[in-house]
Amino acid sequence: MSVQERKQRERADRERLIVATARQLAEQQGWDAVTTRLLAERIEYSQPVLYSHFRGKREIIGAVALEGAAELAATLRAATSTVAGQRARVTALARAYLDFAERNPAVYDAMFQLDGGLVFANEDTPEPLKDAFAALLESLGEVAGDGVHPGLFTELFWAALHGLATLTRARRLPPEVTEQRTQLLVDRLAVL
Structure with missing residues (x-):
């Protein structure tokens, strides 16, 4: 191996290491606790070394979001790969x-709530974000219904899932009926 x-x-x-440490710290203490100074201390490198990788917290959030999008895509595909039947x-x-x-x-916040400098839904969208949407589309596109654009239906279903996730986490919706909400969403939106 060359130098x-x-x-x-x-x-x-x-x-x-920087991304993993930021993610771990955010999951433990929230994104407000993630500072370049604390990250530099935790990874045992100077702040200039950290800045040689990322221009600041915003780019670190973006890196965590991209990692999270790749994980979400893999999670969705794994969950649906062995299941028979559209419903x-x-x-x-x-x-x-x-x-x-x-x-x-914290990863979910980085993906959808915080400004990580990422561009969604256009040509400049990073591949992990496109792939996460593709993982949704693979299962949802087939249940969009006649005359409904599969991508548009997937956006709507995704928005509903995001709303459920966000409102449940904020304790605006009681978590004990999440399963009933999930089933109602599938029953009402998916044309099966």
Whole structure:
């Protein structure tokens, strides 16, 4: 391995460490606790080293969001890959989405609530975000109904899931009836 390859590998390792540490800190204490000074202390590098990877907290949030989008896509695909039948597949997708949001609140915030400098729904959208939407579309596009654009239906279903996740987490909706809400969403929106 050449010196340049070793340096590139070390740089990639440092970047992963920064993102993982930011994510861990945000999940434990919230995003307000994530500062470049604290991250530098936690990863045992100077702030200039941290800034050589990311221009600031906004880019770190964006990196966490991209990582989260890749995980969400994998989670959705895993939840639906072995399920037979459209209704069961859509229900599994909805449950997996809501479970992901509940288990990863700081990551979910980075993806959808905080400004990570990411662009959604256009040509400049990063691939992990496009892939997360594609993972939704794979199951939802087939239940959009006649004359309904699959992408538009997927956006609507996704918005409903996001609303459920956000309102439940904020304790605006009681969590004990999440399953009934999920089933109602599938029954009313998905044309099966």
